[in-house]
Amino acid sequence: MSLTPEGSPVVEAAAGIEHIDGLFSYALVLTRNRSEAEDLVQETYVRAIRAMGSLRTGSNVKGWLFTILRNVWFNQLRHRRTAKIVPMDGEENAMDIAETAKDPYAFYVSQVEHQQVREAIQQLPADFREVILLREFEELSYQEIATILDCPAGTVMSRLARARNKLRTSLSTAFKTSNFARKEVME
Amino acid sequence: MNTGDEHSYNISLYLDNELRDQELEDFRAHLADCADCKSQLEEEQALADLLHRSRPLYRASAELRARVVAAQQVSVSGHTPERLHGRVLRLLKQSRGASEFRAFPWRAVATIAFVFVLGMVFVPTIARHARAASYVDTALSTHRSYLDGKLPLEINSESPEEVTAWFAGKVPFDFRLPTSRLLASDQPAYQQVGARVVNYGDSYAALVSFAMKNDRISLLVASSKSAEAYGGEEIISRGLTFHYQTKAGFNVITWTTHGLTYALVSELHTSASRSCLVCHQNMADKGEFHEP
Numbered sequence: 001m002s003l004t005p006e007g008s009p010v011v012e013a014a015a016g017i018e019h020i021d022g023l024f025s026y027a028l029v030l031t032r033n034r035s036e037a038e039d040l041v042q043e044t045y046v047r048a049i050r051a052m053g054s055l056r057t058g059s060n061v062k063g064w065l066f067t068i069l070r071n072v073w074f075n076q077l078r079h080r081r082t083a084k085i086v087p088m089d090g091e092e093n094a095m096d097i098a099e100t101a102k103d104p105y106a107f108y109v110s111q112v113e114h115q116q117v118r119e120a121i122q123q124l125p126a127d128f129r130e131v132i133l134l135r136e137f138e139e140l141s142y143q144e145i146a147t148i149l150d151c152p153a154g155t156v157m158s159r160l161a162r163a164r165n166k167l168r169t170s171l172s173t174a175f176k177t178s179n180f181a182r183k184e185v186m187e
Numbered sequence: 188m189n190t191g192d193e194h195s196y197n198i199s200l201y202l203d204n205e206l207r208d209q210e211l212e213d214f215r216a217h218l219a220d221c222a223d224c225k226s227q228l229e230e231e232q233a234l235a236d237l238l239h240r241s242r243p244l245y246r247a248s249a250e251l252r253a254r255v256v257a258a259q260q261v262s263v264s265g266h267t268p269e270r271l272h273g274r275v276l277r278l279l280k281q282s283r284g285a286s287e288f289r290a291f292p293w294r295a296v297a298t299i300a301f302v303f304v305l306g307m308v309f310v311p312t313i314a315r316h317a318r319a320a321s322y323v324d325t326a327l328s329t330h331r332s333y334l335d336g337k338l339p340l341e342i343n344s345e346s347p348e349e350v351t352a353w354f355a356g357k358v359p360f361d362f363r364l365p366t367s368r369l370l371a372s373d374q375p376a377y378q379q380v381g382a383r384v385v386n387y388g389d390s391y392a393a394l395v396s397f398a399m400k401n402d403r404i405s406l407l408v409a410s411s412k413s414a415e416a417y418g419g420e421e422i423i424s425r426g427l428t429f430h431y432q433t434k435a436g437f438n439v440i441t442w443t444t445h446g447l448t449y450a451l452v453s454e455l456h457t458s459a460s461r462s463c464l465v466c467h468q469n470m471a472d473k474g475e476f477h478e479p
Contacts, residue, residue: 017317018324020252021243028245038251045255110240111389117241135203136238139337142205161199168234 016048019065022138026066029129030073032122040076044069063144066134070148120170128163135160194224202231246388252317319417322387322409323432323439326450329385329394330405330437340381340396350382350395357384358391360410360447377404388413407450414448416441 023044027037047068055064121129134145135156146153197214200206206214218224247255332338342353347364354362364379377397385394385407392409419432419441430441440451 017252017255017320018328020247020255020321021245024247024251025244038248038254041247041251042254042258046258049259110391113237114241117238118244121244132238133244136235137242137244142203157196157199160203161195164199164231164234167238168230171234171237 016045016061016065019062022062023065023069025137026069026130026133027073029121029133030070030126040069040073043072047072060144062138063140063148066138066140067148116171116173120167123170124163124166127159128166131156131159132163132167194221195227198224198228198231201228202235240386242386249314249318252321253314256317315415315417318415319430319441322407322414322416322448322450323434323441325385325387325392326405326407326439326441326452327435327437329407330403330452331435333394333396333405334403338383338385338394341383343381345379347379350379353382354384354393358393358408360408362393362408362447364395377402402454405450405452407452409448411443411446411448414443414450416443416448416450 020041023041024037027040027044028034031037031040044065048065051068055061121132124132130149131145134140134148135142140148142153142156145156149156194217197206197210197217201211201214201218218228329338333340342350344350344353347366351362351364377399380396380398380403382393382395384391386392387407387409390410390413392407392414395406395408397404397406416428416430419430419439422429422431427442427444432439436454438451438453440449442449
C-alpha cells in the first residue's frame with residue numbers, strides 16, 4: 001500500500017496484501033473461528049483503503065493494519081456484549097504430499113510441529129496469544145506492539161515473558177519430537 | 188529487580204533486538220563469561236526457533252485473498268456488493284410492460300446470467316493475481332529479511348553443484364542450479380553466496396543468494412503448484428513469459444518453467460536484465476545479459 005507525493009492512495013490490485021497472512025493469523029488468534037477471522041480480515045482491508053487518505057507518508061502501514069483489525073474486532077465484541085467462542089473448524093487444506101514431497105517424512109514432521117505450535121498458542125489466554133503472534137510471527141518491536149494494544153511497552157514485555165514460559169512448558173513434547181525427527185531426517 | 192531477574196530481562200531484550208549500543212555491548216560481554224545466562228539464552232533461542240519455523244502461523248486462503256482484492260476494488264469504485272445486490276433485486280421486482288416479460292422475468296434472468304458470467308471470468312483472474320502477488324511479496328520479504336540479517340543462510344557455498352546437492356530432499360521438488368562453465372580467468376558478474384530453505388505456504392521454497400560488491404540478489408524457487416508468475420510487464424523470450432515489476436524499492440522478475448516458479452529480486456539501481464546473469468553467467472548466452 002503506498003501513497004503518491006500528494007498523499008492520495010495509489011490503488012493497486014491488492015493494496016497491503018503482503019500482510020494478509022499475518023492479519024489472518026492475528027484474526028484467528030483473536031476470534032478462534034475461521035469464518036469470523038476471514039470476515040475480520042476483509043473488513044480490515046476495506047476500512048484501511050477507505051481511511052488511506054488519513055495515512056501520512058512514511059507511516060507504519062503494517063502496525064496501522066493490525067490496529068484497525070484489533071479495533072474492528074473489539075467493536076464487534078462490544079456490540080455482541082459477550083464473545084462468541086466457537087471451536088475452530090478444519091485446518092488448512094492438506095497438500096497432496098504424495099504428489100509434491102520428495103521427502104514426505106521431513107514434510108510430515110514439519111507439519112506435526114507446526115500443528116503443535118498452533119495448538120499451544122491457541123491454548124494461551126487471549127492477552128498472551130496476541131503478544132506472541134505480534135512479536136514472534138510478525139516481528140513487531142515492543143513499542144509497535146504497545147501502540148497496537150494501547151498499553152505500556154513494559155506490559156508487553158511482562159506478558160511476553162509469561163507467555164513464553166507457558167509455551168515452553170506446553171511445547172516441551174514438540175521440542176523432543178522435533179529434535180528426534182530432525183536427527184532421523186539428517187541420518 | 189535482583190541480578191537473576193535482570194539477566195532474564197536482558198536475555199529477552201537481546202533476543203527481541205531491543206538492546207542498543209552500550210547495553211548491547213555490556214550484555215554481550217556478560218554473556219561471554221556467564222554459563223547460566225548462555226544456557227538460558229539457548230533455551231529461549233530454541234523456543235524462538237521452533238516458533239519461527241512455524242511462520243506464518245496460518246495462511247490466508249486463495250479465496251480470502253480474492254475476496255480482499257475484490258472488496259478493495261469495490262470499495263474504491265464505490266460500487267458496493269449491496270448496491271449490486273439491490274439492483275438485481277430491483278430488476279427482479281420491477282413490473283414489465285410486455286406480456287412475455289410478465290410471463291417470465293427474462294431481463295432479470297439475463298442480468299443474473301451476465302453477473303454470473305462476469306464472476307466466472309474475473310474471479311479466477313483475481314485469484315490468480317492474488318497468488319502471484321503473494322509469491323512476489325514472499326520473495327521481497329525473504330530478500331529483505333536476508334539483507335537485515337534476520338534470515339541467515341544455511342549453506343555458504345560458491346559452488347552451484349554443492350548447493351544443488353544440498354537442496355536434495357530438503358524441498359519438495361527437484362531443483363538444479365546451472366553448472367558453472369566459467370574458466371579460471373573469467374570474472375563472474377555475480378558470486379553465489381549460499382542458500383537456505385524458507386517456508387512458503389504449507390511447504391518449502393529454495394532461496395539462493397548472490398552478491399557482487401554491495402549488490403545482493405535473491406532467487407526464490409517454489410513448486411508451480413503453490414506459486415504463480417503473473418501480472419506486471421510481460422516479456423516473452425525463448426518460449427518463456429517473464430513478469431517484470433518494481434515493488435517496494437526492488438526489481439522483481441517472476442517466471443514459471445518445468446513445474447517451478449522463480450522470483451528474482453534485485454536492487455532498483457541494478458538493471459533487471461543484468462540480474463539474469465546470476466544463472467546465465469554459467470550459460471553460453473551470458474553475453475546477451477551484460478550491460479553495454
